[in-house]
Amino acid sequence: MPFPNIPPEGINPIDGLDPEQVALLLLANIAFEELGLAYLINTGAENLQGAIGTLVDENGVLLNPLIQAESLDDLLTVNREVEKMLRTIVKKEMLLQFKFENVLDLLATISPPPDCIQPMIALTISSGDNGCTFNISGTVTCSGQPVSSGMVTLTATMSSGSGTVTVSPNAAMITNGTFSATLAATNFTFGTAEVTATTAINGVTVSTTATTNVDCFISRCSSFRYGGSSLSKNQIYPPGWNSN
Structure with a gap:
């Protein structure tokens, strides 16, 4: 055998x-x-x-x-x-x-592993190639040590302005204490986007929120013609839109 x-x-x-x-x-x-x-x-x-x-x-x-x-x-x-x-x-x-x-x-x-006394989650949002996509990164620690595995739930909303933002994946995997995702805005979205990350560590739920300015307008022409009239970009952007 x-x-x-x-x-x-x-x-x-x-x-x-x-x-x-x-x-x-x-x-x-x-x-x-x-x-x-x-x-x-x-x-x-x-x-x-x-x-x-x-x-x-x-x-x-x-x-x-x-x-x-x-x-x-x-x-x-x-x-x-x-x-x-x-x-x-x-x-x-x-x-x-x-x-x-x-x-x-x-x-x-053999001593059991120490209990998780201070679970923490941190979140950072950085801009991508344009004003429509953003990189989300974060860390998850327990008593100052990286959490080896787990899942982080991510949600995204527009706290001000207009338009829609989505986050992908909305359930990010924790690998050696870090996780990442992508925030995407639809065209003609402007204002402040808010991303919330939530996870549970040893039965303790922790969450954090980060914000970023969104200015997503794919076609940035300096002027448009409408009905024989020329419109500047300042006349096209809604109030409060950063048109630079």
Whole structure:
């Protein structure tokens, strides 16, 4: 019965692992040794079944009739061999029990990770190539340390002015304490956009809000002609629009 190599050949199993990970690796080793012993016990049971002639397949056909005992001495011989193997397995089980208890003692000495006392989320919005797209970036920390994973929910609205803004993705993934997204404004959107980021860390919900000025007008002509009259861009932009 083949077994996988744990770890693969040429790899140091504890290089870069913390004590808890080492303990879990030792528990996996114990589990595989127990699996091997179970395989040996099953083999001994099949030897006894074969010796007394009760080892059959699902159709009741006798398997390997050549190992069936022909006399009482043959049966006792098989029984003694199986008994020796079981004695060896019992000794191995005792060693594994000692090993298991040592691993439990190791786990008892490992301090749990510190609780998240001060979860924080920070948000920054920077302008992109034009006044219509913006880069959103942020950080998520717990007691001053980056949060390794999680999700941040992002929402965007126009707190003043006119038009529409959207954020993508609206559920950003946290990777090593950072996340990112994109804020996009539709054409003819101007005013102040507001982005809110929300996440939950160890059951504690935290959120923050950042704002940015939006001036999205894709066609920035200096003047237009309407009905034979020339209109300047100051006459075209709505009041309050930054037309520079």
